[in-house]
Amino acid sequence: MKNNFTMSNWELPTLAQYLIEERRRYPESIGELNSLLLDIGCACKVISKMLGYMSLCTELSDVSTEINVQGESQKALDVLSNETFIEATQRSGNLVAIVSEEMEEPYVIPKNLAQGKYLLVHDPLDGSSNIDVNAGVGSIFSVFRAPEDVIEGRRPVSKEDFLQPGKQQIAAGYAIYGPSTMLVLTVGRGVHGFTLEPYTGEFRLTHPNMQVHKATNEFAINASNSRFWEAPVKRYIDECLSGSLGPRGKDFNMRWVASMVAEAHRILIRGGVFMYPRDSKNPEKQGRLRLLYEASPIAMLMENAGGMCSTGYGPIHDVEPEQVHQRIGVIFGSAEEVSLIESYHHNTEDQSSYEESPLFAVRGLFRK
């Protein structure tokens, strides 16, 4: 009998082999994108290792926190993961600059290193509040092309060069550090999942052509925010909670991991809908999640896997960013559910009538 646990899965293409095959489709390409994606894969391997022995290493398990540019606590591992992304990607001559959740200003590739044509945006450790409890976290990334005059060296790169809508992404993906480490990637032709195989240290293609199921009976939302939700969101959740007795005529399950990467991965594997909608909790903010390095990459992945990603009012990929750390309401996953939620946002009658819904009325389950 073949011992699957001690032998490498030689028959499964590695990330490098997959990227080389993809590149054959673009004879004019010189391999810079591939090189960048392999560097990102390398960063993710290092972060995966760091997470693996975190509790054994005082430096890594340090939970003393700084406040980052988002006004959120920053753990030692957030900082180290950010440094890992920079170190792994800055030396190959593929990049011009990097925007990260952990840095207020873009990191410009130093002049003594070769410059390339891409801009990298990333959240090096998403869901990091889960670190202390040893639960799922991930890294999210996305690649844009820099403007031509920047590539040609006619002017320095600026913050504004990153303000590109999601539909201009060249590639996007995430790594999830769960029981196994996976890298899930799109370069615009499907979504492919690679599992880190310990014997060779390679990411191997275990999940080709991932597809989001069209229909689902699973939703994920932080229900503690229900009193701040807009009427269309209240209506949708109310209908899910009414289950087989309500207008949907079927029972739903709820999930909340508090790590968007983990929720996105679950949805790519078995369907579902995730919502962190715009709400009235912090009226000055448009939402909780960041447009450039959280919502946009997930939108590219969802759409390449047959799912949808919306603000509630329209596709995330059309939103023109105004700031690099801008936040936005995000709803993604199974196309049937996201379309339904969008239709509730477009139906203004629902908005007012739903304030009176039994679940949100004075004695309701999610009382306003």
Ligand code: F6P
């Ligand atoms: O980046 C923000 C994040 O950690 C997401 O991964 C996650 O979906 C969300 O915050 C969790 O938010 P909350 O703390 O409101 O549950």
